[in-house]
Amino acid sequence: MFCKFFFRSIVFGALLCLGSLTVFAQKKVERDVEFWPQYYIAISVDSTKWSVAADYSDRYSDFDKRVQWIGRVGLNYELNKLFTISAGYAYSEYFSGSSVRRENRPWQQIQAIHPFQCLKLNHRLRLEERFQKDQKGDKFNYRLRYQFMAQLPLMPKQKMYFFISDEPMINFGGQVKGNIFDQNRLQAGVQIKVIDHFYITPALQNTYQIQSNKVDYKSLTIWRTGITYKW
Numbered sequence: 001m002f003c004k005f006f007f008r009s010i011v012f013g014a015l016l017c018l019g020s021l022t023v024f025a026q027k028k029v030e031r032d033v034e035f036w037p038q039y040y041i042a043i044s045v046d047s048t049k050w051s052v053a054a055d056y057s058d059r060y061s062d063f064d065k066r067v068q069w070i071g072r073v074g075l076n077y078e079l080n081k082l083f084t085i086s087a088g089y090a091y092s093e094y095f096s097g098s099s100v101r102r103e104n105r106p107w108q109q110i111q112a113i114h115p116f117q118c119l120k121l122n123h124r125l126r127l128e129e130r131f132q133k134d135q136k137g138d139k140f141n142y143r144l145r146y147q148f149m150a151q152l153p154l155m156p157k158q159k160m161y162f163f164i165s166d167e168p169m170i171n172f173g174g175q176v177k178g179n180i181f182d183q184n185r186l187q188a189g190v191q192i193k194v195i196d197h198f199y200i201t202p203a204l205q206n207t208y209q210i211q212s213n214k215v216d217y218k219s220l221t222i223w224r225t226g227i228t229y230k231w
Contacts, residue, residue, distance in 0.1 A: 028216040029208075033223075034067070035060045036205075040228040049078040053086075068094045074107075084111045090128075101134040122149040122165075141173040143182060154190070163203075164188045183209035189224070201226035 038057040045051060052075055059068040074088025090105040109126035124147040132139045149165035169182040189203025205222040 030218045033221045035063045036224045038226040043231045051076045104131040120151040141171050141176050145169040159193045162190050178214035199228040
C-alpha cells in the first residue's frame with residue numbers, strides 16, 4: 001500500500017523541480033534526447049562482506065549518434081547493515097565531431113541504506129578524480145556527487161520496485177574557475193526481476209548540465225535501460 005510519506009516526497013520533489021526550472025529558464029538552455037543502454041554485474045566474494053561490481057554504458061544522442069562510452073569497476077566493503085564503502089576506477093571517451101576527450105577517473109564513495117516506513121532510502125556520496133585529455137591538452141579536477149534515492153516495493157521479495165532519485169554534482173580544484181556546478185540528474189524508473197540473478201531497469205532521467213562557457217546549460221531527456229546480474 002502506498003504510504004503518505006511517499007506521496008509527500010513526490011510533491012516536494014516536484015516543487016523543487018519547478019523551482020529549478022524557473023532558475024534555469026533565465027539562462028540559455030540547449031535541449032537534446034539521449035539513450036543509455038547499460039550493463040551491470042555485482043558479485044559477492046566468498047559470502048564475505050566484500051563484493052565486486054562493474055558496469056558499462058554506451059550513450060547515444062537521438063538514439064543513433066554515439067556521443068560517449070564509459071566503463072567502471074569497483075570494490076565494495078560492507079561496514080555494517082547500514083554503511084558500505086567503495087573504491088574503483090572508470091574510463092570514458094567523449095565524442096564531439098572528429099575530436100575525442102578521454103578521461104581516467106578513480107573514485108571513492110560511502111553509501112548508506114535504511115528503511116523508512118514503506119520505503120528503502122539510499123544515500124550515496126562519491127568523490128571522483130577526473131584526469132581528462134583532448135586536443136587542447138590535459139585537465140584535472142575533483143567532482144563531488146551526492147545521490148538520494150527512494151525505493152518503493154511493488155511486488156514482494158524484490159521482484160519489482162519503483163525508484164526515484166536526484167543527484168547533484170559539483171566540480172572543484174585548482175583548474176576549476178567560475179561556476180562550480182557540474183550537473184543535476186533527476187531519475188525515475190522500475191527494477192524488474194526477470195529470473196534468478198537477472199534484472200532489467202527501464203528509467204527516465206532529466207539532466208541539467210553546465211556548458212563550457214560556465215553560463216549556459218544543456219537539458220537532456222535520457223531514456224535508460226539497464227540489465228543487471230547479481231550473485
